[in-house]
Amino acid sequence: MRMPLSAMIGLFFTALYFLAAIFADFIAPYGMAEIVGGVWDPISREHWLGTDNIGRDLLTRMIYGGQTTIFVATMATLLSFSLGSVLGFTAAVIGGWVDQALSRFVDLLMSIPSLIFALVVLSVMPVTVLVLVLVMGILDSTRVFRLSRAVAVDITVMDYVEAARLRGEGNVWIIFREILPNALSPLVAEMGLRFIFAILFISTLSFLGLGVQPPLADWGGIVRENREGIVYGIPAALVPAFAIATLAISVNLVADWVLTRTTSLKGGRGG
């Protein structure tokens, strides 16, 4: 099967950003917090993207910033998916009061705007990477819970799940062996989307000053640090903005492709 052009573009940028993040220490030309030039130096041979508001190399900041942003977003997405899907499947399989309790609790969490919720929690808690991941993961898991429960409710009524129950299988087998493989396609698609929201969320938090704390770099923070430059025609703030946008689009292109591939796999549900 040939890979469509959109998927190749998506895969290229996603791989580029992820690899840059993983090997940041090797490829970054300068130290993360090292002041190497003047304020907002223009693009030059020494500084491929120029320097930032206090004279640090912008490319270096972008590479390290990508590392933080992508790490936090990935961890938060993984957390939200493991938590959300396991609880969602459990609610659908067991049903009854377990389902009611979980669903209503999720409704409660979802009724509070997540940004405000996060701001409140982060203003009373110490802002560390762990706390950020936990807050974002738990808030996002409510959406995943909703989706997985809806998908699983459709699957639990299938005869093969009933057959497993009649065989005497426990809930663990039913959730992980009967339901999960059949719920994977919509979950993978959602995962791409959720990852993007996590990137946007952490960038927003950092922009507001409650996310990743300086001197640690992250894309939202770089926008914040350099935003005054825009008034003077200095594009330093647009570089991280561009990175956020391209990563968001690329990951979605990849997710789309994975989705069409998994549904057309042998025994796929989408046929």
Next chain:
Amino acid sequence: MAETLLEVKNLRIEATAYPPGEPPQEIVIVHDCSFTLEKGRVLGLIGESGAGKSTIGLSAMSYGRGGVRLTGGEVRLNGREIRSAGPGVLRSVRGREVTYVAQSAAAAFNPAKRLMEQVIEATLHHGLMGRAEAEKRAVDLFRQLDLPEPESFGRRYPHQVSGGQLQRAMTALALCPKPDLVVFDEPTTALDVTTQIDVLAAIKRAIQETGVAALYITHDLAVVAQVSDEIMVLRHGRMVEHGTTRQIIEDPQEDYTRALVSVRSIEHEEKASAAPILTVEGVTARYTGLARDVLSEITVEIAPGQTLAVVGESGSGKSTLARAITGLLPPTAGKISFAGRTLTPKLEDRPREDLRELQMIYQMADVAMNPRQTVKTIIGRPLEFYFGLRGRARDERIQELLDEIELGKGFADRYPAELSGGQKQRVCIARALAAKPKLIICDEVTSALDPLVADGILKLLLKLQKDEDVAYLFITHDLATVRAIADSIAVMYQGKVVRYGPKSQVLSPPFDAYTDLLLASVPEMRLGWLEEVIENRRMESAGN
């Protein structure tokens, strides 16, 4: 020689297939098919699923469903070539000269509009009649089709009438614009036998009275024998045999046709009664939130190695009985004993041994198997779960089971999507057998299959019963199947067992009213059967 209405010459129909994991392929669905239909005649198209019968039927309106393309040959309707005609011509032909009756009337009607509105829509659209005239014609058709209160019937919504009535309303819809040709696509397949006969009779009378020509598509030869003048037998998109109905039924020329005519000729000697393995005593059950009992005081028993057939139409509680026995729906009253033990009402409380000895096979084999598991996992899991078999021992036992269901090597690594309908059902049987059960509940296991495939499954079940000494509780609405495999029979109607006993006794007179109706409704493969039944009913009701 009557006037030719429809002439199909060298018709070739293609489609693009998307096989899993491979590039799309062009496949030919219908090869070089030719036939003619004269005005006022009825041609039956018969074949198993995938034979191309619906595709050929729809080609009479120059329509290809779901990406199907009519790529070669000619379709002449009233002398005009329509296969390659443009949309403008087709729009004027469809709904005026040729109309269509779909299999599932419930899905074909718009639930938000009243029936009358939909029945006269095409007629008004083509400007064939004024509204008043069209409504009058619709009412006449309702009367002709034996619908209740023909004057006000059209004011109802689709959900307010029964399935059989809806199918007849659809026939009225098709006949309303006074077409020359009607395509009936399995109009009675989704109906109960007792309903099917009324719809069949109504359709036949309407065809005779309006003098319309028809293509009648079905997989049931006994049904098509009642309504058609000619029959064309199809297989794999090719014509096998085409002749008058009498010739096809009484003197079939091709082997395939002969097999179709003699289907359901399995003979099964009734076994002597013995001490039961399963006893159901006074079981009553209802679904939560429902005010009435779906099962009331059911008492039946099954002897080891024998088959109890539970017959009835849809909604009679047959499948609910299976759910009560398996514990999926705990009964509100009554007692179920199995192999000398009393079964607890709820599934969750049953020991693993009870679960193992009582297995179930489902109607729809495709949804009874996890599409993401291979045959090996599907059959291997019960072995692992009940007997702790692993590795080599498990693989060997899987192969043994595959041999037993006559599937041989190479099937273990396939996914359900890579199996045919009959093969899927065989794998489900193997999964049940893997547990070495004493009783298997078979819920309509052959209903979704083509007659010849279903025959194979029934033969396999009988063979396995002999080899493994397993008892069956066989739920079905098909009396021919019951005759073929049952030792004893329970006839269910509205949640009650109305007749119960050994096969010979249940199937011989004197009958109660319902069993009589049920028995008389099973289509028989001979000409004139429909008329006889209708005549008998008329005499009975006159006598009462």
